[in-house]
Amino acid sequence: MDYLVIALAKGRLGDQSAELFDKIGIGKTLDLNSRKLVFEDEENKIKFMLLKNSDVVTYVSNGVADIGIVGKDMVKESQSEVYQLYNLDFGHCKMCIAGEKGKKLYQNNSVLKVATKFSNSSKEYFESKGQKIELIKLNGSVELAPILGLSDVIVDIVETGNTLRANGLEILEDMYDIHPQIIANRIGYKFKMEQIDEIINKISEWEKAHHAKSI
Amino acid sequence: MKFVDIKGALDYSSKRYKLKTDIEEMVLAREYVNYEPSILEDYDKFVRMNTRSNRKETVKVMNANGHISILRPDITSNLLNNLLPRWEKDQKVKLFYYEKIFKQSGSLVKEIRQMGVECLGYDTLDADREIVLLANEILGKYRQNYILEIGSSEYLKGLMKEFYLDEEEYNAILYYIDRKNKQELRNFTKGLEKNDAYEALLNVINLKGNPIEVIEKAEKGYLNERMRNGLNELKEIISIKDKKGLISRSMCDLSMVSSLGYYSGLTIKGYYRDSNREIIKGGRYDTYTEQFGEIVPAIGFSVELDELLKVLYEGGDI
Numbered sequence: 001m002d003y004l005v006i007a008l009a010k011g012r013l014g015d016q017s018a019e020l021f022d023k024i025g026i027g028k029t030l031d032l033n034s035r036k037l038v039f040e041d042e043e044n045k046i047k048f049m050l051l052k053n054s055d056v057v058t059y060v061s062n063g064v065a066d067i068g069i070v071g072k073d074m075v076k077e078s079q080s081e082v083y084q085l086y087n088l089d090f091g092h093c094k095m096c097i098a099g100e101k102g103k104k105l106y107q108n109n110s111v112l113k114v115a116t117k118f119s120n121s122s123k124e125y126f127e128s129k130g131q132k133i134e135l136i137k138l139n140g141s142v143e144l145a146p147i148l149g150l151s152d153v154i155v156d157i158v159e160t161g162n163t164l165r166a167n168g169l170e171i172l173e174d175m176y177d178i179h180p181q182i183i184a185n186r187i188g189y190k191f192k193m194e195q196i197d198e199i200i201n202k203i204s205e206w207e208k209a210h211h212a213k214s215i
Numbered sequence: 216m217k218f219v220d221i222k223g224a225l226d227y228s229s230k231r232y233k234l235k236t237d238i239e240e241m242v243l244a245r246e247y248v249n250y251e252p253s254i255l256e257d258y259d260k261f262v263r264m265n266t267r268s269n270r271k272e273t274v275k276v277m278n279a280n281g282h283i284s285i286l287r288p289d290i291t292s293n294l295l296n297n298l299l300p301r302w303e304k305d306q307k308v309k310l311f312y313y314e315k316i317f318k319q320s321g322s323l324v325k326e327i328r329q330m331g332v333e334c335l336g337y338d339t340l341d342a343d344r345e346i347v348l349l350a351n352e353i354l355g356k357y358r359q360n361y362i363l364e365i366g367s368s369e370y371l372k373g374l375m376k377e378f379y380l381d382e383e384e385y386n387a388i389l390y391y392i393d394r395k396n397k398q399e400l401r402n403f404t405k406g407l408e409k410n411d412a413y414e415a416l417l418n419v420i421n422l423k424g425n426p427i428e429v430i431e432k433a434e435k436g437y438l439n440e441r442m443r444n445g446l447n448e449l450k451e452i453i454s455i456k457d458k459k460g461l462i463s464r465s466m467c468d469l470s471m472v473s474s475l476g477y478y479s480g481l482t483i484k485g486y487y488r489d490s491n492r493e494i495i496k497g498g499r500y501d502t503y504t505e506q507f508g509e510i511v512p513a514i515g516f517s518v519e520l521d522e523l524l525k526v527l528y529e530g531g532d533i
Contacts, residue, residue, distance in 0.1 A: 002488070063491035084396040184395075187486045187493075190362050190466065193424065 004046045004192050007060055007068035009053040013180055016090060017069040024202040045195075057082065057183065066188035067196055072178045073157055077118045083189055086182040086200045089207050095121065095175040098164050099146050099153035105172050106131050115145035116155035125155070125175055143167040216525060230533050231328075231524050235313055238330055238518065241352055245345065247311040247332055252293040258283040264292065264506055274317045274324050286317035290329055291500075291515065292507075298335065299507040307336035313520075331497070331517035335504075338512030340451045343481050343499065346514050347452055350495050351461045353518060354485045357532055361494075362486045363464055365426060366471030367449050368478040368498070370433070373441030374419060377412035388416070393472035395420050412438050419470045426453050426467035433469055448480060477503050483516060490526045494519055 006027075008014045014032060021027035026044045039048040051059055056070040061080040073095055075084060095118070097105060105112070106129065115136040116122045126133045136151050143163060145151040157178060158164060158171060182200060189196060218224040255276065262270060274286040287293045290312050298308075311332045318325040332349065334342050347365065354361040371392075375385065391400035397420050407413050415436050422429050430450050437443045453462060471482055478498040485495030497516020504511045527533040 081394075084394040084399070087396070087398045185491070187488075187491060190364065190486060191360075191488050193466075 002045075003040070004067070004195050005065045005188075006046060006048050007051055007056045007065035007070075008048055009056050009068075009070055010050050011053060013053065013069065013071065013091065014050060017180070020088070020203060020206070023206055024199070026199070060183050060185050060188075063185045063188055065185070066192050067182060067184045067199075069180055069182055071157075072176075072181050073118060073121070075181055075183055076121050079120055081186065083184040083186060084181050085184050085189075085196070086203065088180040088182065088203070091180050093157050093159040093178050095155065095178055096158045096171045097153050097155055097173040097175060098143075098158070098169045099172050100168065101170050103146075103153060103172060105153065112153065113151040114153055114155055115142055115151035117142060118155055121175075122155040143169060216528070227524075227528065230528060231520070234520065234524050234527070234533060235330065237356065238353060239311070239313070241349065241356075242311045242332055245309070245349065247309045250294060250310040250312050252287060252290055252297060252312065252314065254287060255284040256287050256293060256296070258285050260296075261285055261288070261292075264296075272318045272320070274319050286324075287314075288318060289316055290314055290331060290517070291333065294333060295504055295507040295513075299504060299509045299511060302509045302511060305336070307334075309334050309337075328520040329517050330520045331515060333513060333515035335511055335513045337514065338501070340448065342512075342514055343448065343452050344455055346497065346516060347465075347481070347483060348455070348461065350483055350485055350497070350516055351464070354487075354495060355464065357523075357527055358487055360488050361464055362466055363461070363495075364466050364468055364471070364484040364486065365449060365452070366468050366482045367445035367480065368471075368475055368482055369445030369448070369480055370437075370442050370469050371419065371445075371472070371475065373437075373439050373443075373445060374412060374415060376441065377438055378407055378410060378416070389472050389475065392420060392470050395470065397421075422467075422469035424466055426462065426465055429467040429469060445480070452481060474498075479503070481514065487526055489530060490522055492519060492522045494523050494526075 008017050018027060018030045018032055021030070026046060027041050027048060029039045029041050030048055031039070037050045041048070049059070049065060053070065054074060056068040057074050057078040057080050059065040060068040061078070061082050069088070075082065111132045111134050113136060114122050114126070114133045115138050117138060119135050119137050122133070122135060136145065138145060142154045142156045145154055146169060147167060153172060155175070161171065164170060184196060216227055218227060258275060261273065273288050276284045276286065278284065294310065294312070309332070313330045315326045315328055318327065334346065351363050354363055380388065387403055388400065391403060397417060400420065401417060404413065404416065415438060422433050426449070430446055433446055437446060449467065455461070478500055479502045480499030482498035483495065484493050487494055495516050495518055499514040501510065501512045504513050
C-alpha cells in the first residue's frame with residue numbers, strides 16, 4: 001500500500017498542526033526539533049514532509065504531497081486549484097489594507113501604490129473594487145513601505161495589529177479572514193479519499209469537543 | 216521528455232508509436248473511423264465561437280494579405296466546424312483522431328498530442344455506455360490502479376437552477392463546490408437558508424465515492440426533473456455488468472464542476488495514481504454543437520497521449 005503524503009509548514013503553523021495530529025493519534029514519529037525534514041508514520045501509513053510555508057501549496061498542487069496544512073493567504077496567493085477540504089479553527093487572522101492614519105484608499109483615476117508580499121491577492125482585490133494600482137512586491141518588513149514613501153498603502157496579514165501600531169499605521173480596510181486550511185491534490189485525494197476523509201472527520205470531531213480555540 | 220542521445224529519443228518515439236497503435240486497435244475494433252482535421256483555423260471565426268477561451272494561448276499565423284489564421288487549439292471544435300455545416304438529418308458517425316494541438320505558452324509554441332473519439336448523432340444510453348467502457352478499457356490496459364470518475368452536469372445544473380442567483384453569486388458558489396470547501400460554501404450561502412434546496416446544495420460536496428452508493432444517496436433528495444434525469448442516466452450507464460473492473464475502479468462525483476457550460480449530461484475523467492494530470496477527459500456535449508449551426512447529440516473523450524506515455528515510460532510499463 002502506498003503512503004499518504006502530508007506536507008506541513010515549518011514554524012508555528014507546523015507546530016500547531018503536529019499537535020493536532022498528535023491529538024487524533026497520528027504522526028507520533030514527528031519530531032519538529034530534529035533537523036530531519038521527512039518522517040514516516042508506519043503504523044498509519046503516512047509520510048510527513050516539513051516545508052517552507054510558501055512551498056506547501058506548490059508541493060500539493062504538483063502531487064508530490066497528497067494533502068497539506070497551510071494558511072488560506074498562501075492558497076489564495078498561489079491561485080492553485082487544490083481542494084480546500086477543511087478550514088481549521090485556530091490561528092485566525094485577517095488580510096488587510098493598511099496605511100498612515102486617515103489615508104484615502106480609493107482615488108478615482110489616480111494610481112494607488114500598493115506594497116505587499118501578496119501580489120496576486122492584492123491585484124484581484126483592487127480589480128474587484130475598480131481601483132487602479134501599481135504593485136510593489138516586497139519580501140518582508142512591509143510596514144516600512146508607506147513610512148519611507150515607497151508606497152501609499154500596504155496589503156498584509158494582521159493578527160493583533162501591534163506591528164502596525166508600533167509603526168504608526170492603521171487598518172484602512174479588512175479584506176478577508178484567514179485561517180489554516182487542509183488542502184488536497186485533486187488527483188491524490190481521489191486515490192486516498194477514505195483515509196483523508198477519516199483524518200478530517202477525526203479533526204473535526206476533536207475540534208467540536210474541545211472548542212478548538214484553545215489549541 | 217528530452218533525451219541526450221539518439222538511441223533514447225528513438226526508443227521513446229517507437230514506444231509512443233506502439234501506444235498510439237494499441238489505442239487505435241481498440242477504437243478500430245469498435246468501428247470508429249479516422250478523421251484528420253485541418254491544421255489552420257480562421258482566427259476571427261474562432262474568437263466568435265469561443266468567447267470564453269483564452270485567445271492569448273492561440274498560435275497565430277499571418278498570410279500574405281494580412282489575414283490571420285491560428286494553428287488548431289483543440290480538435291473537437293475544429294471537427295464540428297468542418298462537419299456540422301454539411302450535416303444530414305439522422306446521420307450517425309463514430310470518429311477517432313490522433314493529432315497535435317498548438318498552444319502559445321510565453322514565447323514558446325507548445326505541441327500537444329491528443330488522441331480521442333467522438334460519437335456524433337448518437338443520443339442513446341448505449342453510446343454513453345460504450346464511451347465509458349472504452350475509456351475504462353484504455354485506462355485498464357496499462358495499470359491496475361486507476362480511477363474512472365463519472366459525473367452528471369445535469370444534476371448540478373438542475374440543483375443550481377433551484378436558486379435565483381446573479382452571475383457573481385453563481386460563480387462563487389461553483390467555486391466553493393469545485394474546491395470542496397463546505398465551510399465557506401455555508402458561510403457564503405447563509406442568505407439562502409430558507410430555500411428548500413439549501414441542504415442539497417451543501418450536501419452535493421459529499422456526493423462522491425462508490426457510484427452505486429452515491430446515486431442511491433442522491434436519489435433520496437433530487438428536487439426537479441433535470442436532477443432526476445441526470446441521476447437516471449448515470450444509473451443506467453453503470454447498470455452494465457461489471458465488465459473488466461468497471462464498477463470497482465470507478466467513482467462518482469456529483470460535484471464535478473469543470474467545464475459545466477460545455478457538457479450536457481455524462482462527464483468522465485480518468486486518472487492514474489502517479490500522474491498529476493487527467494489522462495482521459497470527456498463527456499456528452501449535445502448543446503455545445505448548437506453554435507456550429509446544428510444541434511447534434513454528441514459524446515466523446517480525449518486521451519492525453521504525451522502524459523500517458525510519460526507516466527508509462529517512467530514506470531517501465533511500456
